[in-house]
Amino acid sequence: MGFLLLSFAIVKRNTLIVLLGPTGVGKTDLSIWLSKTYNCPIISSDSRQIFSELKIGVAAPSAEQLLQVPHYFIGTKHITEPYSAGQYELDVLDLLDKLFSKNSMQLLVGGSMLYIDAVCNGLDNIPPVKPEVREKVHKLYEEFGLEAVRQKLKELDPAHYEKVDLQNKQRVIHALEVCLTVGKPYSKLLSKQKKKRPFDIIKIGLNLPRPELYERINKRVDIMMDEGLLEEVTGLYPYKNLNSLNTVGYKEIFDYLDKKTDLETAVALIKQNSRRYAKRQLTWFNADAEIRWFAPNEQDEIISTINRQLAQ
C-alpha cells in the first residue's frame, strides 16, 4: 500500500500554478509566500518588470524580495532590447523544462494577459517583424494614414482584413507587417488552436471589490512618487520613445517633463491609467473560465484549492 502511494507520488504530473490578477491587487506578496510554501522559484509574467531599468514605476519586486526567493524574468532585459510575447513563450517553456526536472510544481506570477496566455495556450509561430518592414509600414502610416495601411492589408490578406478591427491601428499595422515579413497572408499563420502543454495548469486569480482595488492602485502610485518615481523616469527620459517606455507611470511623467502637464495632473493620470489597465486585465481574465478567484488574503483557501487539485 505504501509502495503504491509512493509510486503514485513519483509519477505525479508536472503542474504549473499560475497566479494572476489586476495590477496592484497584491500578487507579489502572495507569490513570495506561495513560492516558499511549495519551494519553487517565481517565474514572472510581466511585460514591463522584465526590463532592468524599470523598477519603481512597474512595482517590480524589491531587492529584499528578490533575495528571498529566486525570480525569473525580472530585470533580465534592457529597455532597448526588443522583446515579445512570442519570445517569452519560448523562453518560459525552455525554463520550465529545466525546472520541472527538479520540482514537479512550478509557479508563474503576473498580470500580462497575453504573456500568460502565450505560456498556457501558446501563440502561433510567427516570425518577428523585420525592422526594415516595420519602418516601411510606419512610413506608410505616417504619410498616408491608416486607410492606406488598410488597403494594403486588404490586398495582401483579404481574409484578415475582414476580421480585424479596422479602427485599431496597432492591429492593422501589425497584420500588414507580418504579411510583408513572411511573404504570405498573416491569417494563414493563425491556427486558432490551443497548444497542448506537457504539464497541468492551475490558475489562481486574485481580485478585490472594485472600489478597494482602485483605492489600492491610487495609494500605490503615491507611494511610487515617494520612492522616487520622478527621478527614475527623469533618468530614462532619453529613451522615452522606446516601446518599453510606453508604459503607465512613465509616459505621463514624460509629458510632465515635456511641460505638457503639471506634476499633479501627471500623477492623477497615472492613477487613472492604472485603473483602466486593471479593468482591461479583468476583462481579459473574466473570459477565462479556468481561473479560480480569491481575495489576496485568502491564503488558506488558495492552498487547499491547489492541494485538492494536485490530489486529483
Added chain:
RNA sequence: GGGCAGUUACCAGAGUGGCCAAAUGGGGUUGACUGUAACUCAACUGGCGUACGCCUUCGGUGGUUCGAAUCCAUCACUGCCCA
C-alpha cells in the same frame, strides 16, 4: 444690511420658449484584442424595454404659455463686490 452673479445628469460645463433625456469633456461601466500587449481599439453611461417607444429630470414652490431647463414671482442656498 446693499449690489451683482449663479444653482443643469457622478463631476465639470453648454443650452436662454418647441428640433432637449439635454452638446462637450472628465470620471465610470462593459467589451475586443495571436508578438511593441501596462499596447491599441470599440460601445454604453437618468429609469424601463431588443426595438419604434414610454416614464421621471435641469435648486424648491407657484405662475405665464398650446408648449418651459429656458419667461415671471417668490423662497432657499452659493460666490464675488460694497458696507
